[in-house]
Amino acid sequence: MRSFKILLATAMLVLSALPAIPAGAQAEGELIKVEAEGFAPIKGGDMSGAREAAKRSAYRDALEKALGAHVTGITEMKNYEVVKDKVFSQTTGLVKQFDIVREKVGDDGILYLTAICQVARVALDGVLGPAVLDALGNPRVMVLLDERIGDTPSFLSTAESEVMRVFEKAGYLLVDLTQAGMIKGIDLYEAWANNDPEFFRQLARDFHADVLIYGKAYASSFADQVISGVRIYGVRSTVQLKAVLANTAYQLGSDAVEEKTKGVSVEDGAIKGLQPAASKASKSIVHKIAYALVSGSAGGIPGRTVNVKISNMTFKDAKGLKSVLEDVDGVTAVYQRLFRDKRLEIDVVSEFTSEEIASMLSDLGYDIEDLSSATVEGTLNEKPAEKSE
Numbered sequence: 001m002r003s004f005k006i007l008l009a010t011a012m013l014v015l016s017a018l019p020a021i022p023a024g025a026q027a028e029g030e031l032i033k034v035e036a037e038g039f040a041p042i043k044g045g046d047m048s049g050a051r052e053a054a055k056r057s058a059y060r061d062a063l064e065k066a067l068g069a070h071v072t073g074i075t076e077m078k079n080y081e082v083v084k085d086k087v088f089s090q091t092t093g094l095v096k097q098f099d100i101v102r103e104k105v106g107d108d109g110i111l112y113l114t115a116i117c118q119v120a121r122v123a124l125d126g127v128l129g130p131a132v133l134d135a136l137g138n139p140r141v142m143v144l145l146d147e148r149i150g151d152t153p154s155f156l157s158t159a160e161s162e163v164m165r166v167f168e169k170a171g172y173l174l175v176d177l178t179q180a181g182m183i184k185g186i187d188l189y190e191a192w193a194n195n196d197p198e199f200f201r202q203l204a205r206d207f208h209a210d211v212l213i214y215g216k217a218y219a220s221s222f223a224d225q226v227i228s229g230v231r232i233y234g235v236r237s238t239v240q241l242k243a244v245l246a247n248t249a250y251q252l253g254s255d256a257v258e259e260k261t262k263g264v265s266v267e268d269g270a271i272k273g274l275q276p277a278a279s280k281a282s283k284s285i286v287h288k289i290a291y292a293l294v295s296g297s298a299g300g301i302p303g304r305t306v307n308v309k310i311s312n313m314t315f316k317d318a319k320g321l322k323s324v325l326e327d328v329d330g331v332t333a334v335y336q337r338l339f340r341d342k343r344l345e346i347d348v349v350s351e352f353t354s355e356e357i358a359s360m361l362s363d364l365g366y367d368i369e370d371l372s373s374a375t376v377e378g379t380l381n382e383k384p385a386e387k388s389e
Contacts, residue, residue: 031096031118032069036062039112042105050111051103058115059095060088066119067128087124087131094127096120129287130171138305138374139293140335140347141167142175142209142246144200145239145278147217149270158271159217159239159278166282167213170290173305173347173374175209204246208335208347210305211252211289215241217278219270222260233266237273241281243289252292253285305374306354307337310344310366312380318344324364 038058042050067087097118104112133139145160147153168174204212216239223234237259243252257277263269310321318339325334331350338345348357358368358376370377 030121032066032121032124034062034065034069034117034119036065036115036117037112038115039110041110047111051113054111054113055098055100055115058113058117059098062095062098062115062117062119063088066094066117066124070121070124070128087127094119094123096123125287129290132287132290132293133171134373138171138173138307139210140175140208140305141172141211141213142204142207143167144203144212144214145217145241146215147274149219149267150221154217154270156271159274162275162278163213163241163282166279166286170286171374172211172286173307175207198249201244201246201249204244208333209246211243211293212246213241213243213282215239215281217274219266219273221266221269230264232262232264233269235261235263235266235269235273237261237270237277239274239277239281241278241285243285245293250292253288255281255284257281257284304350304353306348306350306352306357307375308344308346308348308357308361309375309377310361310380311342311378313339313342313344315339317380321364322346325360328360 036058038054038056038061040050040053040057064084067084095117098115099117100113100115102112102114106112143160143164145157145163147157147159164174200212200214204210217237219235219237221233222236225232238256240254240256242254244250245252257280259273259277261269261273263272310318313321318336321344322334322336325331325346325348328350330352331348333349335347335349336344337347350357352360354371354373354376358371358378361376361378362368365381366378367381368376368378
């Protein structure tokens with residue numbers, strides 16, 4: 001019940017007043033055009049230095065206006081200010097064109113300039129998506145594709161591997177591949193044919209995933225010809241993806257991409273087509289999922305996920321740590337990813353930040369060696385500190 005209340009409260013934390021689409025901001029295909037203003041004091045007569053500082057100020061203004069227009073065009077977004085600050089720390093490559101149209105020195109000794117800027121949507125997505133994920137709490141993603149060449153299931157998993165690569169690069173936590181491999185005996189083709197989202201939702205729950213990416217990847221020959229004594233096959237490859245929230249079956253996004261390729265065999269052509277098709281389909285929904293989750297429209301996910309890795313652990317130590325964390329008020333769940341060579345890897349879903357979890361571990365006698373917004377790494381001491389009664 002507590003985790004449900006946390007989820008409900010989180011979903012309702014939507015800003016009541018998001019920035020309106022700025023005057024002069026307009027979408028032009030893959031670019032957002034804005035008029036930006038910047039200023040900087042002229043120190044010691046250094047006009048060149050003032051101009052560079054004013055341009056940096058204008059870059060930030062351009063990004064803020066473009067981001068406001070982009071977010072408003074997607075959905076309302078909670079934690080907007082936190083997300084915006086994270087995006088501002090990565091401005092490189094976002095502003096694709098910067099043309100100064102006006103420049104003047106005021107009576108106050110400050111250089112003012114106005115510029116017309118073009119901000120790239122794709123580049124903006126590239127930093128906005130991970131920033132949203134971090135603010136959201138790093139949802140766990142599970143990928144399941146029925147992959148076939150003709151009528152035969154493919155053992156290569158070309159499309160599935162590419163989908164996982166795209167989502168991992170975007171910053172999502174992935175369900176352990178060795179665990180996911182345990183379900184390869186399930187007839188995904190039949191599940192797709194029966195159009196049963198509940199089947200896939202239950203699979204996601206069984207493997208403690210927050211989001212399930214499922215779909216079909218199939219390739220077949222549509223033509224062949226002999227060129228210089230070599231038979232060349234034309235192959236049509238299609239990847240269809242759907243993304244659903246595991247606890248509600250809410251659809252977060254979907255896409256289908258087709259590629260036509262040629263190869264010296266049907267399998268060769270299929271590999272050449274399935275990989276780019278899977279990449280395009282994944283990239284079209286990878287950030288849509290983050291936006292849908294952070295907006296609250298999808299219901300959100302229960303808590304923030306922090307990946308914890310601890311070395312120098314016996315199996316008894318690992319069980320003990322999991323038990324201690326599960327008993328902490330505010331921890332929703334603890335999922336074991338891996339225990340190998342005295343190294344434990346777990347996902348802790350809770351209302352705590354990684355820094356707060358690191359502090360807990362430190363109090364329990366663990367040496368913290370590395371810390372980020374989504375991960376904690378450490379080592380168990382030879383003689384861990386005793387917990388006070």
